[in-house]
Amino acid sequence: MARMAVNLGGVAMKNPVTTASGTFGYGREYDAFFDVSRLGAVTVKGVRARPWPGNPLPRHAEVPGGLLNAIGLQGPGVEAFIADDLPFLAARGVPAIVNVWGTSAEEYAQVAAALEGKPGVAMLELNVSCPNVKEGGASFGTRVETFAEVVRAVRAATTLPIMPKLAPNVPDVRPFVRAAQEAGADAVSLINTLPGMAVDLEARRPILANRTGGLSGPGIHPIALKHVWEAAQVAEVPILAMGGIMDAKDALDFILVGATAVAVGTATFLDPLAPVRVLEGMERWLDDHGVADVNDFRGALRL
Ligand SMILES: Cc1cc2nc3c(=O)[nH]c(=O)nc-3n(C[C@H](O)[C@H](O)[C@H](O)COP(=O)(O)O)c2cc1C
Structure with missing residues (x-):
């Protein structure tokens, strides 16, 4: 069987599969479906300094090619x-x-400091790219200066590995990858959801109470793949890739263009076993194609 262990910026993962933040709760919610320790890591829903109610309902809409959400980072x-x-x-x-x-x-630094040394915490993923909150979120992640400021502040507050999560709604992710590295990031993750909107034609209203939301799911996979491929061209740190992974092939696409690990998100809402199904499918595909170690497949794209 193919060797699957990877190192994501100092996090020893026994395989390259984790969950995408906000689609897997805090892990325990999926315990009834499978043993979450089968995954290389569990990425939890966004955490801020104080409890936060998120946005008013409705905050989900199914759309062609995926899901539009405006949860607004609800958390305890x-x-x-x-x-x-x-x-x-x-x-x-x-x-x-x-x-x-x-x-x-x-506030990012405050949360990072609170998590320092807490058992189980392996890494901090910095969500500087959520389109669904007015302050923070994407307003940090779409400008290199504010993005780097957040990464620097967190770097100064913790010795934990840190991984800023990049926004997809920028012309080029490469300046953000470089800025992350200069500010002391150990890895980068991408992509977050893409800003979008859905309307109820008969009611002549937006479907989401927040009016706009973030698009995820299979429709964004080609966009994510392009961003990850470009990020890999300049990244000296490992990449955690996500965006529309529905099956093992989608996950391997990301490894092929240069990602070290992958996160399964919206697919889990359709099939709670999706992260393990993706993992097992990756192992099978690598075996069938004579790849002895997933690390050998990373960046193996022929151009
Ligand atoms: C319902 C929902 C909630 C999300 N919450 C967060 C979050 O709290 N923090 C974050 O960084 N990303 C959040 N995301 C973005 C996902 O982690 C992921 O980047 C995005 O959905 C793309 O992957 P996917 O197409 O596989 O879902 C959320 C996505 C969805 C669908």
């Missing part, structure tokens, strides 16, 4: 996360990648 706040949610992942022994957000560089 970092202290409740540490007390109530983290112990499950620590007990399972699966590395937890904690997705962090805030409305200022200081």
